[in-house]
Amino acid sequence: MTGDFDTPAVLVDDLVVRFGELEAVGGVSFAVPPGQVFGLLGPNGAGKTTTIRVLTTLLSPTSGRGLVAGFDVRRQSLQVRASIGYVPQAISVDGALTALENLDFYARVTGVPARERRERIERVIEDMDLESMLERLARTLSGGMLRRLEIASALLNRPAVLFLDEPTVGLDPTARQVVWARLRALREQAGTTILFTTHVMEEAERYCERLAIMDLGQLVEQGEPAEICRRHRVGSLEEVFTKVTGRRIDEHRQGRLRDVRAGRSIVRRLG
Amino acid sequence: MSAQGAASSAVSASGLTAALGRVAVGSQAMALAELRKLRHDHLDVFTRSVQPLLWLFIFGTALRHNRALTIGRLDYRAYLAPGVMAQAALFIAIFFGLAVIWERDVGQLQRLLATALPRSAIVLGKAVGACVRALVQALLLLIVLAVTGIPVRWTAGGVIGTLAMLMLGTGAFACMSMLLAAAVKERERFMGIGQLVMMPLFFASSALYPLSIMPSGLRVIARINPLTYEVQGLRQMLVGVGGRGELWLDFLVVIAFFALMLAAATRAYPKAIL
Numbered sequence: 001m002t003g004d005f006d007t008p009a010v011l012v013d014d015l016v017v018r019f020g021e022l023e024a025v026g027g028v029s030f031a032v033p034p035g036q037v038f039g040l041l042g043p044n045g046a047g048k049t050t051t052i053r054v055l056t057t058l059l060s061p062t063s064g065r066g067l068v069a070g071f072d073v074r075r076q077s078l079q080v081r082a083s084i085g086y087v088p089q090a091i092s093v094d095g096a097l098t099a100l101e102n103l104d105f106y107a108r109v110t111g112v113p114a115r116e117r118r119e120r121i122e123r124v125i126e127d128m129d130l131e132s133m134l135e136r137l138a139r140t141l142s143g144g145m146l147r148r149l150e151i152a153s154a155l156l157n158r159p160a161v162l163f164l165d166e167p168t169v170g171l172d173p174t175a176r177q178v179v180w181a182r183l184r185a186l187r188e189q190a191g192t193t194i195l196f197t198t199h200v201m202e203e204a205e206r207y208c209e210r211l212a213i214m215d216l217g218q219l220v221e222q223g224e225p226a227e228i229c230r231r232h233r234v235g236s237l238e239e240v241f242t243k244v245t246g247r248r249i250d251e252h253r254q255g256r257l258r259d260v261r262a263g264r265s266i267v268r269r270l271g
Numbered sequence: 272m273s274a275q276g277a278a279s280s281a282v283s284a285s286g287l288t289a290a291l292g293r294v295a296v297g298s299q300a301m302a303l304a305e306l307r308k309l310r311h312d313h314l315d316v317f318t319r320s321v322q323p324l325l326w327l328f329i330f331g332t333a334l335r336h337n338r339a340l341t342i343g344r345l346d347y348r349a350y351l352a353p354g355v356m357a358q359a360a361l362f363i364a365i366f367f368g369l370a371v372i373w374e375r376d377v378g379q380l381q382r383l384l385a386t387a388l389p390r391s392a393i394v395l396g397k398a399v400g401a402c403v404r405a406l407v408q409a410l411l412l413l414i415v416l417a418v419t420g421i422p423v424r425w426t427a428g429g430v431i432g433t434l435a436m437l438m439l440g441t442g443a444f445a446c447m448s449m450l451l452a453a454a455v456k457e458r459e460r461f462m463g464i465g466q467l468v469m470m471p472l473f474f475a476s477s478a479l480y481p482l483s484i485m486p487s488g489l490r491v492i493a494r495i496n497p498l499t500y501e502v503q504g505l506r507q508m509l510v511g512v513g514g515r516g517e518l519w520l521d522f523l524v525v526i527a528f529f530a531l532m533l534a535a536a537t538r539a540y541p542k543a544i545l
Binding site: 053056057081082087088090091092093094098104106109157163 | 296307376
């Protein structure tokens with residue numbers, strides 16, 4: 001479902017998000033064509049999660065524009081939410097339900113028609129290879145299994161755009177590869193646009209068709225990974241990051257808030 | 272009416288029907304999820320059922336011969352049963368906000384808020400989830416009352432009305448709990464505030480004793496406490512005595528309180544919890 005076939009799957013235009021004095025996102029612009037895997041790359045506190053929260057209608061932008069599947073995140077939030085799948089960074093399936101019950105729950109709440117529910121659930125089970133874990137309570141699943149279950153549950157409404165916030169954080173390399181193999185297959189089969197955040201350079205290099213590098217709420221570089229490296233005459237995105245920001249991606253930046261919630265909590269404590 | 276006006280009315284009517292449909296589907300999904308969780312956790316059902324039974328059989332038996340408590344009309348345990356039923360449901364409802372804060376912390380709430388469910392459906396769905404838990408507990412209590420022969424009125428209308436009133440009250444207090452959760456945001460702080468809200472609600476109501484034996488100041492507070500009306504209604508339907516026997520007023524107050532809390536929670540909770 002899209003609002004306008006000529007528009008990009010995601011369009012962010014001069015997006016600004018402020019929490020009091022803190023500018024979490026400061027004038028970010030980028031576009032993602034339909035069917036592309038697009039990465040938002042940057043360290044903790046760069047503004048990646050905040051940007052995703054605006055695009056999933058969880059946060060209102062202070063200014064600027066966001067379009068998802070042709071719908072405006074501010075004025076057409078319900079249409080945006082009907083067009084997307086979203087997997088937040090924290091585990092979002094219910095540990096007290098089985099994997100199959102979680103899928104059934106998300107099929108219902110994302111508005112999958114009752115007559116199609118069974119078929120769609122079976123499809124995502126196959127797509128994400130969940131067969132062996134269906135009757136297990138979600139709290140007993142490994143990190144990689146949980147991520148596959150979460151992604152499966154986000155695909156039930158056949159979203160035009162899938163938002164993944166740090167989808168492989170905390171996973172071992174094997175589980176990470178399995179998740180990405182499934183996401184690539186999905187993108188090839190269904191043409192789903194995937195927008196994900198990561199702070200792992202190697203992951204961005206390997207899986208993104210295009211990416212934007214964010215730092216301190218600003219977008220400091222964007223393009224195809226190889227093209228960006230060529231432009232800066234370096235061999236890796238890690239070196240690009242160091243070149244454009246003056247520090248390594250894993251260096252802790254004092255005084256920068258880790259994410260929106262932590263930011264709000266600190267703002268509350270400080271009054 | 273012009274053709275354009277008629278078309279516009281038809282569109283808004285179909286939009287309203289679709290929105291109500293989404294609210295119904297969302298609430299049903301959340302209720303089903305709560306039932307499934309209960310099915311996986313029998314121990315939770317058992318442990319939650321112990322507390323009302325302790326009130327009934329220890330507190331109720333100890334004060335059984337105090338005629339002032341029931342104005343000498345019936346077994347105090349029968350008088351107490353609706354109060355205990357409402358108290359157990361209140362406990363579930365008030366601490367439902369805690370579960371909601373947990374869901375926020377682990378990411379479940381963000382997922383729900385990013386679906387096409389209307390915000391009111393999420394709040395109502397959560398309230399229905401609390402109602403399901405309260406209903407299961409109430410049914411177990413009713414079975415215990417039947418088995419132990421505590422003299423309550425076993426009429427179909429009375430039992431159905433009792434469960435309906437209990438669900439309305441639980442839904443209302445669950446919405447109130449979500450309002451608190453939106454304001455408090457942190458689990459540790461919510462525990463203290465939940466107790467602070469629940470205890471006065473419980474003791475300044477007709478759950479344990481009739482309003483007539485209360486000092487006048489406390490009676491005024493009890494009369495503006497919605498739990499009083501819930502308990503009076505339950506008592507009227509289950510044992511045949513209530514406050515002033517005005518069942519319609521009890522339902523009206525509880526329904527109005529539910530509507531108010533639902534509207535307030537829908538407005539405050541999804542934004543404030545993020």
